[in-house]
Amino acid sequence: MKIAILSRNPNLYSTKRLFQAIQEAGHEALIINHSVCDLIIEQEGPSIIYKGEKVLGVDAIIPRIGASVTFYGTAVVRQFELMGAFAAVNSQAIVRSRDKLRSLQILSKAGLGMPKTAFTNFSKGGEKQIVEHVGGAPLIIKLLEGTQGLGVVLAETKKAGQSVIEAFHGLKARIIVQEFIKEAKGADIRAFVVNGKVVGAMKRQGAEGEFRSNLHRGGMATVIKLSRAEKAAALGAAKALGLDVAGVDMLQSARGPLILEVNSSPGLEGIEKATGVNIAGEIVKFIEEKVKKKTSTSVNNQ
Ligand SMILES: Nc1ncnc2c1ncn2[C@@H]1O[C@H](COP(=O)(O)OP(=O)(O)OP(=O)(O)O)[C@@H](O)[C@H]1O
Numbered sequence: 212m213k214i215a216i217l218s219r220n221p222n223l224y225s226t227k228r229l230f231q232a233i234q235e236a237g238h239e240a241l242i243i244n245h246s247v248c249d250l251i252i253e254q255e256g257p258s259i260i261y262k263g264e265k266v267l268g269v270d271a272i273i274p275r276i277g278a279s280v281t282f283y284g285t286a287v288v289r290q291f292e293l294m295g296a297f298a299a300v301n302s303q304a305i306v307r308s309r310d311k312l313r314s315l316q317i318l319s320k321a322g323l324g325m326p327k328t329a330f331t332n333f334s335k336g337g338e339k340q341i342v343e344h345v346g347g348a349p350l351i352i353k354l355l356e357g358t359q360g361l362g363v364v365l366a367e368t369k370k371a372g373q374s375v376i377e378a379f380h381g382l383k384a385r386i387i388v389q390e391f392i393k394e395a396k397g398a399d400i401r402a403f404v405v406n407g408k409v410v411g412a413m414k415r416q417g418a419e420g421e422f423r424s425n426l427h428r429g430g431m432a433t434v435i436k437l438s439r440a441e442k443a444a445a446l447g448a449a450k451a452l453g454l455d456v457a458g459v460d461m462l463q464s465a466r467g468p469l470i471l472e473v474n475s476s477p478g479l480e481g482i483e484k485a486t487g488v489n490i491a492g493e494i495v496k497f498i499e500e501k502v503k504k505k506t507s508t509s510v511n512n513q
């Protein structure tokens with residue numbers, strides 16, 4: 212099988228590990244920088260030109276699309292899908308998961324727990340009311356498309372909350388406002404889901420005095436065994452968003468696990484190092500299973 216990793220940086224831990232896992236399983240591995248692919252769309256069918264040559268014979272792709280290139284990256288994933296390649300993460304699901312608001316709407320419809328969240332259309336003068344919607348202070352304000360913990364603010368008082376909302380809206384930045392989950396104590400849980408199974412889980416504890424647990428913000432990761440409810444929440448979230456490979460972030464609260472967000476290109480370094488699990492290998496196994504099934508159904512249908 213020929214499996215391509217869509218990644219802009221071949222030196223990233225995740226890219227290197229996936230490359231290695233593909234080769235270890237006896238397949239041909241290649242890395243394609245999606246940001247410099249040209250997409251050709253014509254009557255004879257879709258094709259991709261990469262470094263001056265037509266991309267041919269790719270059986271499956273593993274998209275690793277950074278948040279800043281979601282639009283172009285997902286167009287490339289879609290093109291591969293149209294060309295018949297199996298995508299470990301579906302293009303529509305990536306788009307869905309990138310929008311925090313849309314994801315939370317879908318997760319709430321699926322009956323999953325989450326911090327109470329409010330969204331408003333730059334309402335001038337309505338800041339006080341938004342703060343009340345989520346139960347007053349302390350509260351969390353986040354940019355809709357932030358990542359690595361940047362653009363997440365904790366407001367300790369109602370007044371501070373209102374000013375931050377005003378400031379973001381003044382800059383025309385879209386935000387969500389959320390109840391602050393105190394019991395989480397600056398920690399969150401990352402469950403790594405592959406093909407309807409939790410293949411690894413870690414708890415990330417924020418640095419001293421930091422409410423954000425992101426590893427990029429100095430958080431520390433340790434392996435954790437999930438409760439039954441946490442496992443069910445992680446699997447439910449990945450399923451609701453249509454992601455076969457996902458990093459589900461949850462907070463532990465007095466009312467059970469609360470989903471924060473679901474990542475469609477979750478990093479492998481933190482989770483593999485914390486758990487010792489060969490997560491890259493699990494992703495390759497999943498692809499093998501899907502592509503085999505696809506080939507056998509097409510034979511059966513002939
Ligand atoms: N409602 C909340 N209550 C308590 N802590 C929170 C809340 N929301 C976020 N946090 C903390 O802040 C961190 C960053 O928030 P979140 O994951 O939503 O942002 P992000 O910038 O998208 O991060 P990522 O890099 O994981 O995409 C969380 O991991 C968690 O530790």
Ligand SMILES: [Mg+2]
Pocket residue numbers: 357358359472
């Ligand atoms: Mg995020």
Ligand SMILES: [Mg+2]
Pocket residue numbers: 360460471472
């Ligand atoms: Mg997060």
